[in-house]
Amino acid sequence: MNEKSSTPRERPSKKSGRNPRVPMPEQRPEVRIANFDEVPLGYTPEQARAEAARCLQCKKPSCLEGCPVNVDIPGFIALIVEGKFAEAARKIKEDNCLPAICGRVCPQETQCEAACVLAKKGEPGAVGRLERFAADYEREQGLIELPEKVPPTGKKVAVVGSGPAGLTVAGELILRGHEVTIFEAFHKPGGVLMYGIPEFRLPKRIVEEEVDYLRRLGVKIEFNQAIGTSLTVDELLDEEGFDAVFIGVGAGLPYFMGVPGENLGGVYSASEYLTRSNLMKAFDFPQYDTPIVRGRTVCVIGGGNVAMDSARTARRLGAEKVYIVYRRSRAELPARVEEVHHAEEEGIVFKLLCAPIEYLGDPRGMVRQIRCQAMELGEPDASGRRRPVPKPGAEFTLDTGLVIVAIGSGANPLLTRQTKQLELNRRGYIAADETGRTSRRGVWAGGDIVTGSATVILAMGAGKAAARNIHQYLCEKDGTVR
Amino acid sequence: MSEGSKDQMSTIREKLLLAPNIYEMVIEAPRIAAKARPGQFIVVMADEWGERIPLTIADFDPRQGTLTVVLMVVGTSSLKLSRLEVGESLYALIGPLGHASEVEPVGTVVMVAGGVGTAPAYPIARAFHQSGSRVVTVQGARSKELLFWTDRLASVSDEHVVTTDDGSAGRKGLVTEPLVELLQRDHGTPIGRVYAIGPAVMMKFCAQATRSFGVKTIVSLNPIMIDGTGMCGGCRVEVDGQTRFTCVDGPEFDGHLVDWELLLSRQKIYHEQEACSLKQWTGEPEPAR
Ligand SMILES: Cc1cc2nc3c(=O)[nH]c(=O)nc-3n(C[C@H](O)[C@H](O)[C@H](O)COP(=O)(O)OP(=O)(O)OC[C@H]3O[C@@H](n4cnc5c(N)ncnc54)[C@H](O)[C@@H]3O)c2cc1C
Ligand SMILES: Cc1cc2nc3c(=O)[nH]c(=O)nc-3n(C[C@H](O)[C@H](O)[C@H](O)COP(=O)(O)OP(=O)(O)OC[C@H]3O[C@@H](n4cnc5c(N)ncnc54)[C@H](O)[C@@H]3O)c2cc1C
Ligand code: SF4
Ligand code: SF4
Ligand code: FES
Numbered sequence: 001m002n003e004k005s006s007t008p009r010e011r012p013s014k015k016s017g018r019n020p021r022v023p024m025p026e027q028r029p030e031v032r033i034a035n036f037d038e039v040p041l042g043y044t045p046e047q048a049r050a051e052a053a054r055c056l057q058c059k060k061p062s063c064l065e066g067c068p069v070n071v072d073i074p075g076f077i078a079l080i081v082e083g084k085f086a087e088a089a090r091k092i093k094e095d096n097c098l099p100a101i102c103g104r105v106c107p108q109e110t111q112c113e114a115a116c117v118l119a120k121k122g123e124p125g126a127v128g129r130l131e132r133f134a135a136d137y138e139r140e141q142g143l144i145e146l147p148e149k150v151p152p153t154g155k156k157v158a159v160v161g162s163g164p165a166g167l168t169v170a171g172e173l174i175l176r177g178h179e180v181t182i183f184e185a186f187h188k189p190g191g192v193l194m195y196g197i198p199e200f201r202l203p204k205r206i207v208e209e210e211v212d213y214l215r216r217l218g219v220k221i222e223f224n225q226a227i228g229t230s231l232t233v234d235e236l237l238d239e240e241g242f243d244a245v246f247i248g249v250g251a252g253l254p255y256f257m258g259v260p261g262e263n264l265g266g267v268y269s270a271s272e273y274l275t276r277s278n279l280m281k282a283f284d285f286p287q288y289d290t291p292i293v294r295g296r297t298v299c300v301i302g303g304g305n306v307a308m309d310s311a312r313t314a315r316r317l318g319a320e321k322v323y324i325v326y327r328r329s330r331a332e333l334p335a336r337v338e339e340v341h342h343a344e345e346e347g348i349v350f351k352l353l354c355a356p357i358e359y360l361g362d363p364r365g366m367v368r369q370i371r372c373q374a375m376e377l378g379e380p381d382a383s384g385r386r387r388p389v390p391k392p393g394a395e396f397t398l399d400t401g402l403v404i405v406a407i408g409s410g411a412n413p414l415l416t417r418q419t420k421q422l423e424l425n426r427r428g429y430i431a432a433d434e435t436g437r438t439s440r441r442g443v444w445a446g447g448d449i450v451t452g453s454a455t456v457i458l459a460m461g462a463g464k465a466a467a468r469n470i471h472q473y474l475c476e477k478d479g480t481v482r
Numbered sequence: 483m484s485e486g487s488k489d490q491m492s493t494i495r496e497k498l499l500l501a502p503n504i505y506e507m508v509i510e511a512p513r514i515a516a517k518a519r520p521g522q523f524i525v526v527m528a529d530e531w532g533e534r535i536p537l538t539i540a541d542f543d544p545r546q547g548t549l550t551v552v553l554m555v556v557g558t559s560s561l562k563l564s565r566l567e568v569g570e571s572l573y574a575l576i577g578p579l580g581h582a583s584e585v586e587p588v589g590t591v592v593m594v595a596g597g598v599g600t601a602p603a604y605p606i607a608r609a610f611h612q613s614g615s616r617v618v619t620v621q622g623a624r625s626k627e628l629l630f631w632t633d634r635l636a637s638v639s640d641e642h643v644v645t646t647d648d649g650s651a652g653r654k655g656l657v658t659e660p661l662v663e664l665l666q667r668d669h670g671t672p673i674g675r676v677y678a679i680g681p682a683v684m685m686k687f688c689a690q691a692t693r694s695f696g697v698k699t700i701v702s703l704n705p706i707m708i709d710g711t712g713m714c715g716g717c718r719v720e721v722d723g724q725t726r727f728t729c730v731d732g733p734e735f736d737g738h739l740v741d742w743e744l745l746l747s748r749q750k751i752y753h754e755q756e757a758c759s760l761k762q763w764t765g766e767p768e769p770a771r
Contacts (some may be wrong), residue, residue, distance in 0.1 A: 255723065364747065365744070
């Protein structure tokens with residue numbers, strides 16, 4: 001085992017009971033805050049088999065219903081028990097073309113694992129970790145096999161955006177014999193997987209390898225193509241000869257709060273901060289050319305996963321003190337429990353029940369202080385969470401060298417405003433039914449651009465549903481039924 | 483080369499030294515050339531390690547499938563781009579980004595172009611000229627050797643004034659002096675619009691100069707950008723008290739409403755790091771990779 005790793009250990013859990021899960025080895029906090037390497041190190045084959053053996057192989061597996069893409073969970077776990085690791089990976093891939101990614105970033109505790117029967121008496125089966133193990137094993141051992149090609153249908157599909165939604169659509173349709181081209185605005189594929197989620201949670205090499213697999217299946221990717229500028233959806237359909245278009249452009253418009261001083265230097269949106277660090281590799285400046293502001297003290301505004309990712313990135317970029325500034329209490333933190341736990345282990349301090357009301361700068365226009373308003377919890381709001389209300393007269397300031405605003409994102413109008421007859425909802429997202437069909441014939445949409453910011457697996461689920469419907473449409477179009 | 487798209491090779495077709503540290507480059511980009519309009523820009527990366535930087539489309543030829551940019555070397559990214567030779571390709575090139583200039587017959591338009599601002603001003607001046615407006619250009623530079631495209635600009639202008647800070651060509655002084663005189667003079671048709679494109683400080687003073695004349699003054703802002711598609715908010719500026727993203731809401735704004743101090747300070751956020759980055763490309767040997 002790697003010398004950096006700690007002995008396998010697990011957060012103490014009241015529910016561990018007599019049949020606890022096999023713990024996941026992790027990098028120790030004091031080591032990992034100085035590097036960008038992945039935190040959980042993955043199971044060894046022995047650990048994986050031991051964990052897999054805990055699964056009861058239920059006749060009516062409830063875990064399956066918790067998974068938005070219905071991975072055959074007992075099926076792949078049984079193969080791990082038998083030591084057929086590559087076969088297990090292939091089993092998962094029948095339903096999920098990005099298992100190494102989902103095994104790492106799915107919020108399993110609210111999905112597959114929440115529904116596992118083992119969770120009733122103790123700890124659920126570690127479905128995510130096993131999924132990751134199988135996918136890593138297949139890839140690292142060079143055992144990835146390409147499925148057999150079906151005869152080409154001669155139909156062309158354009159996929160806009162290479163996030164999880166777009167990649168899933170591409171993967172599904174290429175296997176059904178259609179010609180697929182992805183158009184991606186950035187110079188790298190993966191969407192949030194590449195520019196948002198940090199290296200220490202999802203190594204970029206893995207994203208690239210999963211995308212490579214799709215390319216080997218025949219998916220074409222055109223980078224640096226922002227649809228709506230050099231090409232429009234209308235042109236893809238009317239001039240470039242595509243029979244269908246899938247839009248999976250994500251929710252990439254950062255929100256700000258509009259408080260005074262928010263445009264000072266050193267106040268970033270989380271998207272800018274994470275894009276600089278992850279996509280442009282500013283953590284490796286000046287080897288890479290993109291710079292980033294590094295504060296000794298950093299304040300992250302917000303309490304979701306994006307806030308945790310930003311805070312943990314700041315820590316690794318050398319910040320001594322990192323605060324999470326969140327206006328509700330700990331119970332309402334929207335971030336995954338695991339992420340909050342990892343953040344705390346890394347020394348991130350939670351300033352709960354407070355909200356920024358002003359940023360103050362130095363004469364050069366760089367942020368130096370935040371003025372905060374202390375809050376208390378009032379009546380529940382529409383979401384059922386107690387609404388934070390300002391505590392009269394309770395204000396304080398925090399010194400800071402860097403602020404990262406992680407309060408969410410919305411729909412980017414770059415593509416939608418250039419596309420005719422595409423109905424949007426009130427908030428600017430594309431209106432689509434459960435099969436991804438939009439108001440425009442031949443155009444589907446899915447992922448964050450339909451639902452607003454959600455999860456990787458929901459985006460993939462939407463991609464899968466849309467792919468099925470697109471396939472049907474393409475077959476009906478010329479009467480060939482497959 | 484970026485993990486390439488077949489249609490868009492981004493190969494450099496021509497490269498010309500226009501003035502010390504100022505290069506004209508003609509780049510193959512058929513799709514963008516077919517769509518480009520005056521006032522729009524592209525975002526480029528020189529190599530895999532590079533930064534994403536914006537450059538204005540200074541000219542475009544849909545038939546040849548090419549774009550022209552004029553590049554001033556000021557730091558690492560522009561230096562790296564300037565070192566690419568004819569036949570080589572950019573790692574990444576995306577566009578056309580931003581809103582096109584609103585070109586309409588406005589009587590007389592005064593186009594103030596400072597430094598490399600001459601390049602973006604040219605297609606806009608040409609478009610106004612073609613729209614039937616009377617075009618008066620004021621082209622400024624620090625000294626004679628830094629002037630370029632004077633003929634091109636003159637060819638689309640009804641009147642063309644040159645200024646240099648040191649008096650080595652044209653009139654000695656800043657562009658604001660002839661600008662004010664032009665505003666005071668009778669042109670037959672009233673001045674419907676002033677355009678100011680160049681360094682932020684110049685645009686700021688031009689906007690100040692035109693304010694009391696009440697002439698609508700359009701500027702093309704140049705904050706630091708990354709994606710150029712509205713995804714990061716790094717390019718935010720304040721216009722009329724509102725936060726706007728330059729890449730998708732601009733780059734052209736009403737100069738009378740721009741918070742210039744904010745733009746100027748945001749342009750300097752990375753000053754020290756930029757100096758550190760540049761040092762490794764000049765003088766010292768290239769970093770081992
Ligand atoms: C920091 C961060 C951490 C997260 N962590 C998790 C997590 O741990 N687990 C989890 O399940 N979810 C997580 N999420 C949410 C998850 O990443 C998203 O819900 C998911 O990526 C949405 O997928 P998508 O395919 O809809 O869009 P995206 O992943 O946003 O991809 C959209 C792609 O489209 C491209 N694009 C945009 N406009 C255009 C255009 N006009 N033309 C061409 N291309 C365009 C973009 O460049 C991008 O590559 C996180 C999100 C963030 C920001
Ligand atoms: C819409 C727009 C159009 C532009 N058009 C042209 C043009 O046609 N020709 C031209 O020579 N220059 C143009 N610029 C400016 C050009 O982008 C910068 O000079 C270039 O990015 C400097 O990078 P550098 O690494 O060489 O210099 P650095 O040493 O990194 O920076 C020097 C200065 O350039 C600015 N700058 C740095 N990085 C960026 C960035 N990523 N985005 C924007 N500005 C940055 C900053 O103000 C900085 O202080 C334009 C800028 C914008 C926003
Ligand atoms: S894809 Fe996600 S939700 Fe489904 S089984 Fe895998 S980890 Fe669980
Ligand atoms: S519910 Fe739990 S125990 Fe049952 S099959 Fe699924 S993972 Fe195994
Ligand atoms: S450059 Fe990122 S939003 Fe404008």
